[in-house]
Amino acid sequence: MVIPFKRCSPSLGSEHMDGYPLDFPIFLFATFAGALVAGLSGFAFGLVAASIWLYILTPLQTATLIIAFGLIVQGYSVWKLRRALDWGRLWPFLIGAAIGVPVGVTILTWANPTHVRAGVGFLLVVYSLYAFFRPAMKPINVGGRLADASVGFLNGILGGMTGLAGILVTIWCGLRGWPKDVQRTVFQPVAVAIFLMSALWIGAKGAITADTIKLFVIGLPALFVGTWLGLKLFGRLNESAFRKIVLVLLFTSGFVLMI
Numbered sequence: 001m002v003i004p005f006k007r008c009s010p011s012l013g014s015e016h017m018d019g020y021p022l023d024f025p026i027f028l029f030a031t032f033a034g035a036l037v038a039g040l041s042g043f044a045f046g047l048v049a050a051s052i053w054l055y056i057l058t059p060l061q062t063a064t065l066i067i068a069f070g071l072i073v074q075g076y077s078v079w080k081l082r083r084a085l086d087w088g089r090l091w092p093f094l095i096g097a098a099i100g101v102p103v104g105v106t107i108l109t110w111a112n113p114t115h116v117r118a119g120v121g122f123l124l125v126v127y128s129l130y131a132f133f134r135p136a137m138k139p140i141n142v143g144g145r146l147a148d149a150s151v152g153f154l155n156g157i158l159g160g161m162t163g164l165a166g167i168l169v170t171i172w173c174g175l176r177g178w179p180k181d182v183q184r185t186v187f188q189p190v191a192v193a194i195f196l197m198s199a200l201w202i203g204a205k206g207a208i209t210a211d212t213i214k215l216f217v218i219g220l221p222a223l224f225v226g227t228w229l230g231l232k233l234f235g236r237l238n239e240s241a242f243r244k245i246v247l248v249l250l251f252t253s254g255f256v257l258m259i
Helices: 021-041 045-053 059-080 087-110 113-133 144-162 167-176 180-204 210-233 239-258
Strands: 004-006 017-019
Touching: 021 045, 021 059, 021 210, 045 059, 045 113, 045 239, 059 087, 059 113, 059 144, 059 180, 059 210, 087 144, 087 180, 113 144, 113 167, 113 239, 144 167, 144 180, 167 180
Parallel strands: none
Antiparallel strands: 004 017
């Protein structure tokens, strides 16, 4: 069976569906790599997977698959954290995200795919640079719940448009100066909520194709193996060196997507 991939080469002039079986190993490797990193770090599945998927899939396929796989990977982690969730801290992010997600999904379904890829590439470059250097800053204590809701809104737009549902909230939690365990009980539930809302909005717009569903099913074994291996290796690898390698790869991939 051959699942048609959308060629992404700008030299084609316009995108069209072609049988492209040689891309299956790339798709499966990206799925495995994203799950492995997520198992090790608790996040970044979408960042790693998108940095490769966008070379062989459309932005809509990429976002849909990140959302579907993200619900599995992050949903399990949130279930384990359910007793530690602080709903008083979460609700501003969730309300903001609920307003932002439909805006992001609308942009995704109408925007020029080339522009979306370049935008995601720029985001990968900026995020990798930020995460690599981690500039020392005083915690931001102003803005209160309104600021949190605003970040949730922007994160909802980004999540609905790209499937990368946790980046802005993760950065914001760090800028707030919250402890790591508190951060995880914020950015992971928010990401899962955005995944769920995005899936509902994309489904409502009829943008989930049979090809995307087939890719999801085919990628499940790679997702489970990568997640299992990441959890097994958790704590056994040099976390700092591993993080730097991932960030260098994200930066390189993002730069190539931009140009």
